[in-house]
Amino acid sequence: MFFTYLRRELAGRRRQTAIVAAGMALAIALVMIVNAVSTGVREAQAAALESVYGVGTDLTVSQAPTAPGDGEGPPGVRFEFGQEDGATAEDGSTTELSNSILTPGPGSSTFDASTLETARSVDGVAAASATLSLTNVAFDGELPAPPGGADGDVALPAPGDGGGFAGGAFDVSSTTVTGVDPAADAVGPLSAVEVVDGRGLDADDTGQAVAVLDADHATSEGLAVGDTIDLGGTEFEVVGTVASTSADATTASNAYIPLDVAQEVSGLEGQVSDIAVQAESASMIGSVKADLEAALPYQEVSTQEDLAATVSGSLGTASQLVSSLGLWLSVAVLAAAFLIAILFTIQGVTRRTREFGTLKAIGWSNRRITGQVAGESLVQGLLGGAAGLVLGFIGIAVVNAIAPTLATTSAPDASADGPAGFGGGNPFDAMQASTEVVLTAPVTATVVALAVGLAVLGGLLAGAIGGWRASLLRPAEALRSVA
Amino acid sequence: MYTLENVSKTYRQKERTVAALTDVNLTIPRGQLVAVQGPTGGGKSTLLQLLGALDRPTSGRVALGESDLSALPDARLGDVRAREIGFVFQGFNLIPTLTALENVETALDPLGVPAEERRRRATAALESVGLGDRAHHVPGELSGGQQQRVAIARALVKEPEVLLADEPTGNLDEQTRDEIMDLLEGLWRDRGLTLVIVTHDSAVARRAERRLHLKQGTVTERR
Structure with missing residues (x-):
């Protein structure tokens, strides 16, 4: 009965299902892309640092x-x-x-x-x-x-x-x-x-x-x-x-x-x-x-983490962009998607007051009704998650197809003045430990797990709130029409 | 058998208290067909809620057989509704996305009946109300009379002791009304149900063994 009811509800309310799933998909795709690019930036930073300090270097000592x-x-x-x-x-x-x-x-x-x-x-x-x-x-x-x-x-x-x-x-x-x-x-x-x-x-x-x-x-x-x-x-x-x-x-x-x-x-x-x-x-x-x-x-002792902060150039800009704009954009879209899912679920429960009241009247328990609502939301979230995964993979594929080359300058003390020749230029500006790295957005198990996890979380959150609202309904609502 | 002893029910409406039922004493023997009439706001809805274990009285006692409905916890009340009480509503109250067969099956879900048996019993219930050929139609594809038949099948599939009907013919034309009443009366007779029908329609009420009148929260017998 659970699955029959769930299937019929989702199929019968396609518009709501599509809107909730689309919102969730967009948010999850964005989170996936930002996360993958973020991983790519971290790997690029590590590659840039390795080229300077070598593989396996945990700390550096400099002055x-x-x-x-x-x-x-x-x-x-x-x-x-x-x-x-x-x-x-x-x-x-x-x-x-x-x-x-x-x-x-x-x-x-x-x-x-x-x-x-x-x-x-x-x-x-x-x-x-x-x-x-x-x-x-x-x-x-x-x-x-x-x-x-x-x-x-x-x-x-x-x-x-x-x-x-x-x-x-x-x-x-x-x-x-x-x-x-x-x-x-x-x-x-x-x-x-x-x-x-x-x-x-x-x-x-x-x-x-x-x-x-x-x-x-x-x-x-x-x-x-x-x-x-x-x-x-x-x-x-x-x-x-x-x-x-x-x-x-x-x-x-x-x-x-x-x-x-x-x-x-x-x-x-x-x-x-x-x-x-x-x-x-x-x-x-x-x-x-x-x-x-x-x-x-x-002397100054730096870990790889400390050194990552010293990576400048367009890679540094990308890192800042990902960690600031990307992160907050993801959070905002995710919050909006969760909010949409929750509001639609609550709206759905309100619209189905008579339905849930009737089910309670014929003996359905609060737990059974809450489970039904949560199940519907969870599936909507998972549908959004699946669509989000596809969208996310497409977005990541686009990033990898473009594969932007980022210049990096890994110089912990780059702010210090170097020798100057006449002409006003710093003759060493072009000679710092500069490398070029290709930015890739790797698809990791973490990215996939994050997408699925967010889909489940969004669905459960909306379902839990919607189910809680449904559990508050009095079965007597079903008899409201009695004169 | 229903036993109501000194039952009162009051509601708070903003600053004032409204008495929906006042000191009602009533016994409904098992297998009786009772019609409840009365003006709007007279307390019919409240009485049906108390009989249906959907609400508890403010004071007094409501018992169905050995079960004291005024004292049972919510979960046990749900159990009583699931096993012993069938409801038929004026607006049919079918789930629009489920087929007729699935709507009937919802009544067996809380009883934990296995899927195969659930389907068999629901099919039989639909056939008993003359809708075997409409089992896979959703409510939107059925007429008002057919929808009410589905609702009756849903109420009876679990073989309850009591059937509570709230204006079961209120949304139907005269011919369909008579068909539904014939059906309810037949089922009542065949199954030995206790059938309580709330109705404004005197033609329906006249078919009952016993007629009650509810006005300003007070019950009186009508001959």
């Missing part, structure tokens, strides 16, 4: 750069040329010069490498490795011969801009370089890459002028395994090319070189810029963070 004092400008990139450097043109008007400098990475600050041992000694730390983020700025071009041939310094405009003096022309290019411990592959940037050609770095490369290049960078620069690359005035042999292990992200650095060599060439002996730390278990991340902060009071 905030010191802000310049009042009246003190940021340091510029300066090339020093001696009188004997370069080749002077026959007419003596210009001199061809080529030079490169390896400097600390944008917005990063270095600290003593002994910090690594301190970090490793903290309870709960499974592995830790240090990196040194650097930027290689290369100068290549002609400068007008200096009067009197004196030695001089040249301050440069933003890399890639090119520039010139009267009678001179030159290019400035930059390459991001990360000094890594060649022996550490469990944690750190190299754990998030795979070898495309040649080989990766290993323990034997310590002290060797060898480099592993990002495969895309190598292609764009026309470099291959066996070639050499000038970094900070030292020729490095390219021993391999690598790409990100994530199909949706790029690597964070153009070149990887042994840490000790990076320190030596950059003049930053005994210095590192980041330490990647892996905790023994996910549950220990909080306690390890606290212990690291206590052991390293001058």
